[in-house]
Amino acid sequence: MENKFDKKSVGIVVPKTAEIKHSLSLDCGKVLEKFSLVFETYGKLNKEKSNAILICHALSGDHHAAGYHSNDDKKPGWWDSCIGPGKPFDTNKFFIVSLNNLGGCMGSTGPNTTNIETGIEYGPDFPIVTVNDWVNSQKLLADFLEIEKWACVVGGSLGGMQALQWAISYPDKIKNSIIVAAAAKLSAQNIAFNEVARQAIITDPEFHDGHYNKFGVIPKRGLSIARMLGHITYLSDDSMRQKFGRDLREGKLHFGYDVDFQVESYLRYQAQAFVDRFDANTYLLMTKALDYFDPAKDHGGELFKAFKNTESKFLVISFTSDWRFSPAKSHEIVKALLKARKNVSYAEIEANQGHDAFLMPIPHYFNVLRNFMENL
Amino acid sequence: MNRRDFKIISEWIKKESTVLDLGCGDSTLLNYLVASKDINGYGLEKDIEKVQESIKKDISVIQADFNVGLEQYFENNFFDYAIMTQALQENKNPDRIILEMLRVAKEGIVTFPNMGFWKNRFQLGFLGRMPISKSLPNNWFDTPNIHLCTFEDFERLCRDLKIKIIEKKVLNNSYSTNFFLKLFPNLFGEIALYRFEKTN
Known part of the structure; x- marks a missing residue:
């Protein structure tokens, strides 16, 4: 299909499905024998397979991060402002993968899909999955796509938690981690x-x-x-x-x-x-995945110990008016990364949009992302 | 890059050391030290545009005002060196910052302009005007400098705080040195670099 959209759009995209025929043990104790993940890709994977970026979505997000599904679509994907030719996540340079997480409702195995064992819809019987489970499922997606190592894993909010968990769970499979408007654990208020x-x-x-x-x-x-x-x-x-x-x-x-x-x-x-x-x-x-996230838990509540084996470079970003995932939550992450003597940069973006700012094309924010990506 | 002050700092620090630059700006100095001494550098900078430039140079930079950032982020003796160039006089509590530098690092390095430079003394003493010069370019009402001092003042403060000055270099405003400068640094020096440590 012709791209009737502007030059900075990735144009029409077609979601694909990865049938993962590998069992996945979940934190809750249950095992998924196989599952499917719906995903989209933007840009081209290079020969060395060194330019792959994983985008992790937030609470209500999905795999449709950029471009359009049809010429009649009124709105592009949820992070279209950031992904495309010449944008911070430049599709001329990078191969970008965006998926619908396990337990999602946009095609990946989740409550509204059929349980192959029983032949009926999972509904409320779908196991509660954690950020850690998601990262493990995303690793299986990387294997499916034959991507040995991500050049970068990036996410905002709940997506930022996944980017953080990637660096902890698979230290040698991720070169850079971008954590936007996130937290290492939720507060009681949250x-x-x-x-x-x-x-x-x-x-x-x-x-x-x-x-x-x-x-x-x-x-x-x-x-x-x-x-x-x-x-x-x-x-x-x-x-x-x-x-x-x-x-x-x-x-x-x-x-x-x-x-x-x-x-x-x-x-x-x-x-x-x-x-x-x-x-x-x-x-x-x-x-629940948000509430349960706490990588410091297995390290006596000491976050810096959770970062001990990480090898990636980190970029942490927060927004001044965000009170749901306030800058103070990002400070905790930065402080722990520094204590663990990791390579980290931190930008606190002046913005009045609150938590939603992470989805907005704020010039300073995008410049930080762009400049960081240039060094990948 | 041919700045004499950068060269001196580079000569002062050890290869592959861990260095913090307070108010790192666009990280030109850290970048220079990465190239010359293969340091592990971190910068603290509050201006987002400069943070962007630092990230572009692939330097680890934390966006924070260093008056709070030092305490907030860094453990004792985290760094080999804490550097602050041309910012001491802009601090609300220079004495506290110097002590904080020596809390997070084994050694501190500062550079600052000399209020005791003869031209400054002349402007104040004979013309009765607040000094304006190459190293102090602003008017009294729009200057960021709130705690100017002379070399003599700085050295007295170090004595009071029980800080040992390891090395000192005095330069004129073109970052070079000469005979008079060496003889009467507090009169002819415009900019000084000090390297110092705690005495126990």
């Missing part, structure tokens, strides 16, 4: 937000203990509330004030409980769009 989101879903009468598909319904109220809550925490007070202020949607108050303010309308719209594309069981599972 876990609390996740718990409210889960409770919203679980207590929705249409959740049916996770078997909603059997009943032909979806817990859309719960999933909506979870998404609204999440959305508020991804923005900053400042950015919400700028975006909506106290603007009224119809110029007057209605003295009722329908939408008065623009911000209400925005949240409802975002929630509806999310319910239409995302699976509730996957949402529950992803939030």
Whole structure:
């Protein structure tokens, strides 16, 4: 298909599926005998196979990071601003792999796929997977693609946790690790937000203990509330004030409980769009993966010890107005990497968009990424 | 790269040592030391544009104000050397920074302009004006320099803090030296480099 999009777009992309015929032991004790991962690639793998970059997605992300699936697509992939010819992750130079994680709902084996052993959909019986499990599954994807070593593994938020875990789990399989707006473990406040989101879903009468598909319904109220809550925490007070202020949607108050303010309308719209594309069981599972992540746990709570064997170079980035994954969480990572005497750079980007900033084409942020990638 | 101060610093430090540059700017010095002495260099820099340039040079740089960054990130005796070029006088607490440098590193190296340089003395003493010169280019109201000192003042502070000066080099503003400068450094020197350590 012709690329009708601009020169900086990777154009039309076609997702592929990797059938992994290798068993995977999960942290929860269960074993997946085989599984599939849906992924996209952008750019070309060089002869030496030395230019491969793995993109790890965040809570609600998927494999579609750049380009378009059809000429009718209104929106490109979720990190299109960063991936493409001449962009920080330059497809003229790098071969970029982006997957939908195990337990996801966009085609990879997960709650909304069929369990080959039982012949029925996993639903809530899909095992809870961890960041560590994801990294192990991504290693099997690398084997499938015959990529011996990643030039770089990169991710924001929950994706940053995966980039960090890669450096710990497979020190000699990753040359660089870029960790954006992430944390080495969640704070109690952060876990609390996740718990409210889960409770919203679980207590929705249409959740049916996770078997909603059997009943032909979806817990859309719960999933909506979870998404609204999440959305508020991804923005900053400042950015919400700028975006909506106290603007009224119809110029007057209605003295009722329908939408008065623009911000209400925005949240409802975002929630509806999310319910239409995302699976509730996957949402529950992803939030648990966030909560459980704590690589220091096996090292007596000493993060620097977890980094002892890492060989990669690190770039850590945070955003000043991000309170969900605040700069202080990045400082912890940087401090531990320094204590372990690792090669690390850290940039704290002035931005008022909150946690969402990691998805925005902020010039200083992109310059840092670009300059770092130039040295790969 | 032919800066005399860089050369002196490079001569002072050991091969393959671990070096921190406080306020590393675009990491020109660290880059020079990587090339000349194969050091393991880290920079602290608060300006994002300079951080970008450092990353471009493939130098490990941490974006932070070094007044907080030193305490926040670094363990005792982490480095062989902590260097601060032309920034001592911009600090709120130069004495505290010097002690912090010697907490994180075995040796400290600083460079700073000499308030006691004869032209500065002349401007203040005879013209009654705050000095402006090549090494002190700003007006009193827009200068970043809040704690200017003379070489003599710095050496007194080191004595008070029980810091031993290992080496000292005094230069004029074109980073060279001459006979008068060696004879009366506090009068004819414009810029000094000091290497120092703790005395126990």
